[in-house]
Amino acid sequence: MNLIKIGKFIADCRKSKNITQEQLAEKLYITDRAVSKWERGLSLPDADKMLDLCSILDINVNELLNGEKINMKDYEKKTEELLVELSRQEEKKNKRLMMDMWMILIIAVIFYIGILTISCITLEEGPLLGTIIVISTFTFIAACFYALKLEVDAGYYECHNCHHRFTPTYFEALITPHVHTTRFLKCPKCGKRTWSKKTMTK
Numbered sequence: 759m760n761l762i763k764i765g766k767f768i769a770d771c772r773k774s775k776n777i778t779q780e781q782l783a784e785k786l787y788i789t790d791r792a793v794s795k796w797e798r799g800l801s802l803p804d805a806d807k808m809l810d811l812c813s814i815l816d817i818n819v820n821e822l823l824n825g826e827k828i829n830m831k832d833y834e835k836k837t838e839e840l841l842v843e844l845s846r847q848e849e850k851k852n853k854r855l856m857m858d859m860w861m862i863l864i865i866a867v868i869f870y871i872g873i874l875t876i877s878c879i880t881l882e883e884g885p886l887l888g889t890i891i892v893i894s895t896f897t898f899i900a901a902c903f904y905a906l907k908l909e910v911d912a913g914y915y916e917c918h919n920c921h922h923r924f925t926p927t928y929f930e931a932l933i934t935p936h937v938h939t940t941r942f943l944k945c946p947k948c949g950k951r952t953w954s955k956k957t958m959t960k
């Protein structure tokens with residue numbers, strides 16, 4: 759998705775409607791700085807503002823995200839391109855989340871083992887050592903929970919039986935057995951419990 763092109767398109771449509779950035783912002787209940795950011799290609803309108811923005815500018819979401827007016831003749835092709843692009847972006851975002859998850863887990867394990875080893879070697883048994891063990895254990899558990907949250911947020915799990923792709927609750931993900939990122943989850947569609955593989959797109 760080309761943010762610069764989209765921004766220029768928003769600015770052009772706005773000018774052809776003879777409205778200022780301030781007036782557009784007012785109609786959408788946002789700041790004119792947000793509008794200016796879109797038009798400079800620094801950000802994309804939030805999903806909940808897109809429909810209102812399109813109706814004010816007399817365009818559709820497909821045209822907005824393509825950054826140009828679309829002929830009826832090209833419509834199907836452009837829609838397909840847009841869907842492919844959106845799915846590619848989702849995949850990229852989810853892969854990044856999974857990378858973050860692994861980084862957090864690896865760092866947490868290294869720190870946890872490191873702190874415990876160093877403290878046990880250098881400190882006498884006593885309240886200080888006890889406190890360090892308790893705090894580092896809680897921190898380690900918190901990091902594991904956060905990593906689990908990232909893993910559940912990234913992508914979907916695919917039911918082995920009906921191939922429906924779904925997102926489990928954190929609690930479900932926490933209590934079900936898993937091997938690597940494949941989890942033994944109950945499918946909300948067919949109701950069967952299967953070893954559901956992680957996928958990055960819907």
Ligand SMILES: [Zn+2]
Nearest residue numbers: 917920945948
């Ligand atoms: Zn299923």
